[in-house]
Amino acid sequence: MGIVHKITPRYCDLSLLIPVLGLVIFGVLMIYSASNYNAKIYYDDSFYYAVKQLIGLVLGSVGLLAMYFIDYHxxxxxxxxxxxxxxxxxxxxxxxGVSISKLGATRWIGIGSFSLQPSEIAKFALVIFAARIFAGKFKNTVVVKGKDRLPIPKLWQALVVLFGGGVMCGLIILEPNMSITMTVGIIMFVILFLCGVRLKTMGLILLPAVATVAVMLIAAPYRLKRLSAFVDPWANPKCEGFQLIESLYAIANGGFWGVGYGHSVQKNMFLPFSESDFIFAIIAEEFGLIGCLALFAVFGWIVYKIFKIGHNCADFFGRYLCYGIATVIMVQTSLNFAVATGSIPPTGLPLPFISFGGTSLLVFMSAIGVVLNVHKQNKRENLVL
Structure with missing residues (x-):
C-alpha cells in the first residue's frame, strides 16, 4: 500500500467538503467584520486580521489536500x-527565546513572523494516539457490515490513553490554559466512551478527574473570579463580568434577523476578542437567531457526516480516528457557543473553522482532509469488493 493514492474526484465527499469550505470562507468574512474597527486603530490596517486568516486558509488548504492525498494508515x-x-x-x-507570552500566558512558539499554538495540535495528536492504541490489536481486522458493536478495550489500553492525555493536560495547564486543558480532558473521556470503554471504568476515572479540576480552580484565584463572574456577571460588570455582559448585549441586539453584516456595535471596542473567542456573539448580532440556527445546522451536519464516515469505515483505526475528529469539533463548538451565551464560565476557545487563529484553522482543515481520505479509501474498497 503506497503512501500516496491517485486522486479521483468521485471519491471525494463533497457533502462534507463544501460545508467546511463554506464555514472557512464565512469565517474570514466575519473576522474582517468583527475586527476591522479595532485593527484600524491598533495596526492602521482594517484588513490586518483578515489577511492573517487568509494566510491560515492557504496553509489549511495545503494541509487538507496533503492529508487527503496521503493514506491515513x-x-x-x-x-x-x-x-x-x-x-x-x-x-x-x-x-x-522560543516561546511567546501574551496576556500573562505562554502558549505560543515563535516561528519567524508567525506563531504556533501547540495545544491546538495536541488535541488531534491525542485523537491519533488514542485511535492507534484502541485499534492496535485489530490493525488487520476488517469491520464486518451488520456487526457494528465495537470490541470492549482492555483496561491497559484505556490507561495508556489516559496517561498520554494526562501528560498533555499537565503541560497545557502549566502555560496556563485551563480552557484547553478541560477541553482535552472532555475530548479524552468522550473518545474513551465512543471506543467502547465500560461505563463502570469511566466512572472510576471520572471521580479523580473532577477532584483534580476542583483543586485547580481553588489553587488559582483568577479562575474562581471567572467562575463568580459566570454566576453573577453584574457583581463586577467592569472587570471579570465585562466580557460576558458585552457578549450577551451583542446577542440580544441581534434579535431574530440581526442588524446586518458589518453593522455590529459591540465589535467597536466593547467586546474583547470579538474576532476570536467571542466571534459567535458578533455572528448572533449581525445575523440574529435565524443565522445562529443556520450555523448550528451546518456544524451539526459536519459532525454527523464525520461520524457516519467513521461508522462505515472498513477498519477500526479509521473508525476511531473519525469518531475522535468528530468529537473534537463537537465538543469545542458546543463549548464556544456555551461560553458566548453565558451557559458555562468564560474560557478561551476558538470556534472551529471560523475564529481567528492560524494554528487552529490549519489543524482543523487537515483533520477534515484525514476524514475525506478515510471516506475515499473505503468507498474505493467497497467498489473493488
Whole structure:
C-alpha cells in the first residue's frame, strides 16, 4: 500500500467538503467584520486580521489536500512519533527565546513572523494516539457490515490513553490554559466512551478527574473570579463580568434577523476578542437567531457526516480516528457557543473553522482532509469488493 493514492474526484465527499469550505470562507468574512474597527486603530490596517486568516486558509488548504492525498494508515504507523512531537512542542513553549507570552500566558512558539499554538495540535495528536492504541490489536481486522458493536478495550489500553492525555493536560495547564486543558480532558473521556470503554471504568476515572479540576480552580484565584463572574456577571460588570455582559448585549441586539453584516456595535471596542473567542456573539448580532440556527445546522451536519464516515469505515483505526475528529469539533463548538451565551464560565476557545487563529484553522482543515481520505479509501474498497 503506497503512501500516496491517485486522486479521483468521485471519491471525494463533497457533502462534507463544501460545508467546511463554506464555514472557512464565512469565517474570514466575519473576522474582517468583527475586527476591522479595532485593527484600524491598533495596526492602521482594517484588513490586518483578515489577511492573517487568509494566510491560515492557504496553509489549511495545503494541509487538507496533503492529508487527503496521503493514506491515513500512515498515521497509525506514526502515531507514537506524532504524539512525541506534540509533547515536544508543548515543552518548547517553556523554553526562553522560543516561546511567546501574551496576556500573562505562554502558549505560543515563535516561528519567524508567525506563531504556533501547540495545544491546538495536541488535541488531534491525542485523537491519533488514542485511535492507534484502541485499534492496535485489530490493525488487520476488517469491520464486518451488520456487526457494528465495537470490541470492549482492555483496561491497559484505556490507561495508556489516559496517561498520554494526562501528560498533555499537565503541560497545557502549566502555560496556563485551563480552557484547553478541560477541553482535552472532555475530548479524552468522550473518545474513551465512543471506543467502547465500560461505563463502570469511566466512572472510576471520572471521580479523580473532577477532584483534580476542583483543586485547580481553588489553587488559582483568577479562575474562581471567572467562575463568580459566570454566576453573577453584574457583581463586577467592569472587570471579570465585562466580557460576558458585552457578549450577551451583542446577542440580544441581534434579535431574530440581526442588524446586518458589518453593522455590529459591540465589535467597536466593547467586546474583547470579538474576532476570536467571542466571534459567535458578533455572528448572533449581525445575523440574529435565524443565522445562529443556520450555523448550528451546518456544524451539526459536519459532525454527523464525520461520524457516519467513521461508522462505515472498513477498519477500526479509521473508525476511531473519525469518531475522535468528530468529537473534537463537537465538543469545542458546543463549548464556544456555551461560553458566548453565558451557559458555562468564560474560557478561551476558538470556534472551529471560523475564529481567528492560524494554528487552529490549519489543524482543523487537515483533520477534515484525514476524514475525506478515510471516506475515499473505503468507498474505493467497497467498489473493488
Amino acid at each position: 500512515w498515521l497509525q504507523k506514526l502515531a507514537w512519533v506524532i504524539f512525541g512531537i506534540a509533547v515536544a512542542l508543548l515543552v518548547a513553549v517553556f523554553i526562553p
